[in-house]
Amino acid sequence: MASSLVLSGLVMTIFGLVVALSNLTTQTEAARAFFVFGDSLVDNGNNNYLATTARADSYPYGIDYPTRRPTGRFSNGLNIPDFLSKQLGAESTLPYLSPQLNGQRLLVGANFASAGIGILNDTGIQFVNIIRIFRQLEYFQEYQQRVTALVGAARAKQLVNQALVLITLGGNDFVNNYYLVPFSARSRQYSLPDYVKYLISEYRKILQKLYDLGARRVLVTGTGPLGCVPAELALRSRNGECSPELQRAASLFNPQLTQMLKGLNSQIGSDVFIGVNTQLMSNDFISNPRAYGFITSKVACCGQGPYNGIGLCTAASNLCPNRDVYAFWDPFHPSERANGIIVQQFMTGSTEYMYPMNLSTIMALDSWT
Template sequence: MDQRVFHSSMFLCLLLLITCNNIVLVPQAEARAFFVFGDSLVDNGNNNYLLTTARADAYPYGIDYPTHRATGRFSNGLNIPDIISEQIGSEPTLPYLNPALDGERLLVGANFASAGIGILNDTGIQFRLYELGARRVLVTGTGPLGCVPAELAQHSRNGECAADLQQASALFNPQLVQLVNQLNSEIGSTIFISANAFQSNMDFISNPQAYGFITSKVACCGQGRFNGIGLCTPVSNLCPNRNVYAFWDPFHPSERANRLIVETFMIGDTKYMNPMNLSTIMHLDSRT
């Protein structure tokens, strides 16, 4: 396989809420079960139970998690589903492979995400989720694939984002919005909500200082150019203050960047959320 194609595929399944297979079922007021489907951007520990090299179960992953231990999250601390749970007043969901996920805990929800799962090639899962009872489904678009430190390390000369990968995102995301609108029209209700992850990230990637970051090019944990080579391991370079780095490792945002992303999901206007943000959804559902 061509190396460039290989790396591009990795970005599609490893970066932020970057692909359309990161799907979050948002709870309604009377039934607050919260289910997550996706890749390493939203995996909260399923890969700990699988035979895979895509793991985040060792230091320094989890260094800023409340326990200061690696949990399987590809983050220095909390990831996006954790922060959404905080915002909507729910307990964090457990990985579906966690033995502690019993019937009572399922009332909270479950996380089915797994690092490295790849991209879905059809829309059938959306309808299956609806048929299973999901009444709010957040589908995130493709983020800035060409701007992650791993891409910069491999293909950027002066820290510029890879134009071809950025163009791929620009082609894909409007079509996702069209698909969401089509699905809602066919169902006759606002079930599916699209999140503009590209814009949510580009805000702080294009102007990191405005958001309190010192860089959006160099990962906190890694090695090589932009700390974008290889994996984050105990022998990697590690920044002392994760709050001033937009990227935690070569592919994944820091917890603080994740909080900025979730903020756009919660209160962002139609530039970020179509047709409405999560706060509006929660308000509407509380009245029904």
């Protein structure tokens, strides 16, 4: 009897240890911080706090968000960072400018992105007051000082080194700079191939700075199929075909971005930068929307004019009743459901989509090396 009690006690102890270890593993995985830099595709609401026209803080933005209210995300609901946070087992990062980002919530990470910005400082000048990328990096330094004050220098450094980072830049350098108006300053200064080379060289400096600030796992997205978004179809398309010139820009930019990332990784001696082929990810459902359950990839759910591609998405816009069957939410941005499909490719995509590895592989490798 005594021996069976001892055995029973031992079993319970082992069971308790297994549960404790399981909880510890879950906490460790959930504790991975997440940082986001870039433009409107990944802005979680920083522009709500700025005097700018590049905002998504009014109905019907956020119509499918859990609160059914606009959040500053350029989406009917969740955006790409939200889906990535779910994959990390963490709550969504708060905008860096949010007054709620303090105390323990700092340890989740932060979203520094700002709609309208690009690689270049003169991109998006029409939006006036936006957080340009150099300022986002300054905020990242400021963030690290705040976390150091909270948990100490060693823990702060570990949190940043072990974090996942997402950066999304480049699209606005074409649509809100080079091609914004006929004969723009940049298009007079550079031929398209030379402009792309210039963008890549400037982007390299930004990524090097991010590495210098402690980032060690960085997802770097290319541009989407720029010529196929409803805004460009409305401006440039007669029969619904994608704009050849903007498609050419994306096809020049994305391969050179991949080559630049390979060069940076080679120089560092580690796979710090992961190329994310968002052009290919989006092309999948743009070229064959019905295979993904969409009825259209040409018409935006919310907008006006041809393809609902003109102007902003506002309360006065046409609004589709079922957002899940539209690949595009507004003239420029994917719908919540499209964002979810894109992030699934982040997780499991082949090297054609995620180079040199997908996020599932990264998470397996980083637990913890």
